[in-house]
Amino acid sequence: MAVDLGMAQINQLAFGYWQSQVLFAAVRTGVFDALAAEPLPAGPVGDRCGLEAGPALRLLDACVAVRLLTRSADGIYANAGHTQRLLTTGSTESVVRWARVMSRWYEPWGNVTEALRRGGSVEERALRLGDDPAYAEDFILGMHEYNARSADALARSIDQLGARTLVDVGGGAGTYSVAFCRAWDDVRCEVVDLESVVPLTRRTVEDAGFADRVTVRAGDYYRDSFGSGVDVVLLSNVLHQESPAHCLDILRRARAALVDRGRVLVHGHFLDEDRTSPVFTTLHNLSALVLWDGGRSYTTAEMAELMAQAGLTDVREFPAAEPSAKLLIGRTHEATTEGAHP
Ligand SMILES: C[S@@+](CC[C@H](N)C(=O)[O-])C[C@H]1O[C@@H](n2cnc3c(N)ncnc32)[C@H](O)[C@@H]1O
Missing domain, CATH: 3.40.50.150 (Vaccinia Virus protein VP39)
Incomplete structure (x- = not known):
């Protein structure tokens, strides 16, 4: 049966990757690991992640909005319970490598139109199978974390x-x-x-x-x-x-x-x-x-x-x-x- 989508649903499709990027940027810059030991204000989190105070604040606030972090009334940020469990490297339930692979796959996914026109892949499989050792390790161990x-x-x-x-x-x-x-x-x-x-x-x-x-x-x-x-x-x-x-x-x-x-x-x-x-x-x-x-x-x-x-x-x-x-x-x-x- 045909479903009539409103602008809200079209927006959801169009903006979907913005939310993914919040997760990816936080994982790549190490926000969740920076907050693993203790809640902190934005400044020290930025210092640990190599980010200026302004950009750090934007990323942390977006993480709060997508429920990866919490923020207290006095501006202290903390990992949500699920973030501490799943998205910090020291956790036994960590899927950080998997999240890094998904973030890496954003690049070929960004070229999906090219792949469709070409009828073939837009990233060499050899990269994730050994040519790029860090990527290959994340791919194999990330799949392990997931499966x-x-x-x-x-x-x-x-x-x-x-x-x-x-x-x-x-x-x-x-x-x-x-x-x-x-x-x-x-x-x-x-x-x-x-x-x-x-x-x-x-x-x-x-x-x-x-x-x-x-x-x-x-x-x-x-x-x-x-x-x-x-x-x-x-x-x-x-x-x-x-x-x-x-x-x-x-x-x-x-x-x-x-x-x-x-x-x-x-x-x-x-x-x-x-x-x-x-x-x-x-x-x-x-x-x-x-x-x-x-x-x-x-x-x-x-x-x-x-x-x-x-x-x-x-x-x-x-x-x-x-x-x-x-x-x-x-x-x-x-x-x-x-x-x-x-
Ligand atoms: C998506 S992973 C699946 C891993 C595992 N079977 C699982 O389900 O978690 C695909 C696997 O195929 C392996 N692979 C790719 N090309 C291969 C080849 N030519 N010969 C043997 N293994 C290969 C990769 O190294 C990788 O471990």
Whole structure:
């Protein structure tokens, strides 16, 4: 049904990025870390963040307006509780790296029109995959900060994993491998990711205390084997980076790595058949355009079809823990129990 938007809603769309910039500027200048230990007036916050008093005041007041900071009657600024928890670097729940990556992605997103005209990305993927080490570290560890919040729930949502080996292709920081090990005592995982990523993965896996059950191997998913005799291959948040031809090739090698009764788990964001929902995924689709040459968001049916073409059978769709994400599971064999969860 057509919805009649008023000027207020058009304004909301047009001004939306102003609010994002308040978050990004505060993270980049270190406002929340400056206020982590104690509430302060604007002057000292500006001093710690390298900002003149006037500009500091504008940023801090805007942070109050978007509820990231509070301000007392005598002009003392403090982190809101959620800001202290999520947006300071020392917090165990910090998503500061993720926020820095989103701020970095503002640049390619700012060129979305150019990407649309060109029909391809406007930022080299190599930058975030290792050529710019600080960016690459933020990308891998930022995705970890973001996905760690729902990975345990996803791993636990599978009724009976019944797997001893899981290969996590493009596994990044090992977020999902660690989650599967935490949820399932018998499973051992191998993360396969680019050489530049391996040291970050090792560090995260060790910090989580799973170095004995999660191994890490440098590999290129465009050409390397994913092993043999594997019970489960996991492709989480990976295939939107790739064209249909590359997805098919990756899925075929995933299928080839499996035991007789194996499964491929494809986790990520998929469009509904109308391609206009979920809203987040329509934006994810544009994000894939600006960032990943050849990449795109697939509809659930398109991904299921690619999985079938790769030789997987009985492909089924399950909800995932992260809002608007899904889990597609394909097997080497027909499921024995009708309707059973993976
Ligand atoms: C969006 S991250 C997803 C990480 C993780 N699977 C997750 O869900 O949190 C995409 C991952 O694909 C990896 N990647 C990109 N190109 C690759 C390639 N050619 N071979 C192996 N991994 C690659 C990146 O290094 C990154 O870890």
